[in-house]
Amino acid sequence: MTAVPGAFCLVLHSHLPWVPGHGVWPLGEEWLFQAWAESYVPLVAELDSLAAEGFRDVLTLGVTPVLAAQLDHPRMRREVGTWVGLWEQRARELGFSPAQSRREAAEREYAAAARTASQLESRWSAGGSPVWASLRDNGIVELLGGPAAHPLLPLLQPSFVDVPLRAGIDDAVWRLGARPRGVWLPECAWAPALAAPLSAAGVGHFVVDEQTVRDSGGHPHAAWQVAGTDLVAVPRDLDVTNLIWSSRTGYPAAGAYRDFHAREEYTGVRLWAITEPDVGEHRKRPYDPAAADRQLEHDVEHFVGAVRERLLGLHEAHGRPGLVTAAYDTELFGHWWHEGPDFLGRAIRALAAAGVRVTTLTGAIDQGLVAGELDLQSGSWGAGKDFSVWEGPAVADLAHENEWLQRRWLDLMAAERAAGRLQTRRRDLDQLLTSLFHALSSDWAFLVTRGQSVDYARDRAELHRREFHALAQLVEDGRSDDAALTAARMGLRDNAFPELDARIHG
Template structure:
């Protein structure tokens, strides 16, 4: 089959330790970790054992990597898996045989996750990621520090965020990633120099961004005037899974994410029909779901093949199909997702389709030419409105003021000759800035999801930033260091960050 297929997974959660537990907060991390990241790595390990290499491209944001390496989060994730097992054990005494069967499945899954957390994940995520990369199973993508929406950053801050994120990945993983995931697939032409100067080789954009620029989604494109390559995701193939209404995860036989048993929280039901109450839902049948996975895998392979044949027919040369998703879709939101991914990779290769990483595809010449890449994102409307629209205009305005104040504080301290040594107050000030600029807060507000939590998080980080900045500006060094220590007890995602350089100091 001419051409190549690339699967890209983007793994990200904002900084959650110390910021609530449920429904958003630390349990958000534990759910994604245990239900998505653990089974995904298990599937990749199985593929590796079968001899598969260049399976997919995996992005893990620096702020998520910090949480997956954090000792307390590792302990608490294990506790969370243990509590999951206890809840399943409790249901095991139910009189209903279907509930007892579900409890047995859940107990086995929880016990397996706990064992993997203690062994494969025992030292955190970094050794796991390094091992998969060094074995040639995955390509790892980097990205800016705490997932800011780059098109809305001042040029100096966009440069700083990207350099800091890539340095952190180098510190954790041993090598500097060549490819990145620009948060929310955000792009504007002013980022070309930022990416080039950071040594970025390639990054993912939305198909519509390329189409709006006069290109097509069947190849990657060099950003005009640079050697940086933009790789568009193929929406027709991506939406076979991504679409909430018509995508595979909406199949009636798959396990319902939202419907939970009242006392244990265990998911007992199949989706059955959209928007029906629990009393009208069927019991979840794993065998029926497994059969549906096989059906959907076959359909997915046919769709990829059709796209590659169409691209070859239209262009007269091998094409490229890129499907890109949030990692948390697989396992957490779509229970059967990890199994689907493993089966899909195997089936694609059996069908003669080349499965590749982004770096390998670019290196093999799947680049159509130069393109003046227009602004865009993968958000609703394919523009910036999710992050600067009417609902979040105040957040966008406050974020700009935070950036300008940081630049002003640093310039004053430099002019006064007070940057000869590491400054814990400035190091923490920069960390607090990154957390405030996370794209997640505006996204949640615009989408109407956990609005109060998102607004509170944004406001807390802004408040902490201004409090610490004022102490620095007033020359109250002892109070500034003490305030930095207080903030660092909760928000210390990047302990090696040197604010004087704006990056992690890599040995």
């Protein structure tokens, strides 16, 4: 088929806050195991298949440093295998059902669990970092970096912004062996004050929301150079993104797809199709893989047509190639939308067959799909397209406490430096900074504002704040032995960044 002018970029953002040692089920480590087994493993399997078929520059993949740390964590690597083994056992139990439809579901579920176990024992045997690095080194994906534990950068103190940013990029270099050219800004949150620290950290490009660009006088059909800098902002195209992203009208809401919420009472296996919105299990149809496959073919065809027509229309209207960027949370594919990884693989193949160039963010920028300079104003992809999710009335106390955490860290490090106590690496300061990173995670305010797992989110934020202040007090009081012991105890659970040297980032 004739080549379509322009390019399509798929961007996936992979992130979970630090959960090892912070609960198991329903809140805590179970989140990681579900995302790992249901999203990351099948996504990588699909990417490996595309690579074997000769595809390159398939998508841009962000893996936050705090998630990368968990996928490399020795205990988490063992425990996810145990979790998958229990998944196999639940499928066996369901296989004793007298209902044929349930026995068939058990067979499918057991096969999926066995495939996942095999992948974990082979492809993932050394953790996540070798997987991501191999995909990058073989030209399959572009990897994005990001700040250490997903803080909302525009809400940080100006003198602190570069601390999690540089720590996260350094962690990516340590784990993956190369410095990323682009970063994922947590929550796509941008403010003009970020230009200087991003540039100083060597960042080349990042993703922003379409509305951020429109509010600044631009459009979402190309990348934009941030005025007065070498930074390039790439907006997501909401019309195309929402073909999947919309919870009500997106493809994952189709009645034939497997329902995420409805589970068999004793085994937890998902037996039903969505059928219709907001209906109980007694009105849902049993999940039919053949019907889901037909729906998937329809949705892939529709998606490819939408992207193709978008690019053709942009070229006809403006006389130059356009860019369509669709950005999503990785966990949507597989965990929330069971058929999602299969959709991605089919869509990539079908787009290429339809003459659409699929590439990475770097590929699009190098192709020259940059419209010009733009005085980019503040914005995010959160509700309201501002920062209210993370500083609004429901979480104003969290935002206030986070400000004082940063101030105490900056004051403490200034005092330690002035006293000449930073000549050698200090584990108490390394752990203190790690605890600060965990406390500043954007996830806690997001969950509280959304009314989801509010108690867990508040408890986590309070725990990290309390531990930070307790350790900071020991340091300030000169109780070095007690500080070292306390840091060692905290590190048994929360040492996400073992190569972090607080002296460099203080």
